Amino acid sequence: MVNEWDATVRKRFTIAHELGHYVLHLHQDPNGFPDDRVDYKRTLFDGRTHKPEEEANRYAAALLMPAPILGKILLRGDNNVHDLLGMFGVSEEALSIRLNKLRRRPELLYEIQ
Numbered sequence: 001m002v003n004e005w006d007a008t009v010r011k012r013f014t015i016a017h018e019l020g021h022y023v024l025h026l027h028q029d030p031n032g033f034p035d036d037r038v039d040y041k042r043t044l045f046d047g048r049t050h051k052p053e054e055e056a057n058r059y060a061a062a063l064l065m066p067a068p069i070l071g072k073i074l075l076r077g078d079n080n081v082h083d084l085l086g087m088f089g090v091s092e093e094a095l096s097i098r099l100n101k102l103r104r105r106p107e108l109l110y111e112i113q
């Protein structure tokens, strides 16, 4: 869960991740989805994934870094990583993972309103 000592970007991602569990998984267990900080970190950094954790991470990334908005910025040529980090309020790791996933599914970047 959210740790008061975490960096703001970490807190934002954790809250978005928990929101993802609420939206995506609450129907699977009406008593709530037990989350655990260790599992959450493990799924983020060592590549091992647990499907609900991966889904919650994807939800968080899409919520914090919407593909159409990120795509519009990238198409304008505003590719300065530090500007993007400040704009989206995410960590460098989260931005890097999101950009890598969007590179594999570039069609998402072009769904611009």
Ligand SMILES: [Zn+2]
Residues within 6 Å of the ligand: 017, 021, 035, 036, 040, 052, 053, 056
């Ligand atoms: Zn989780």
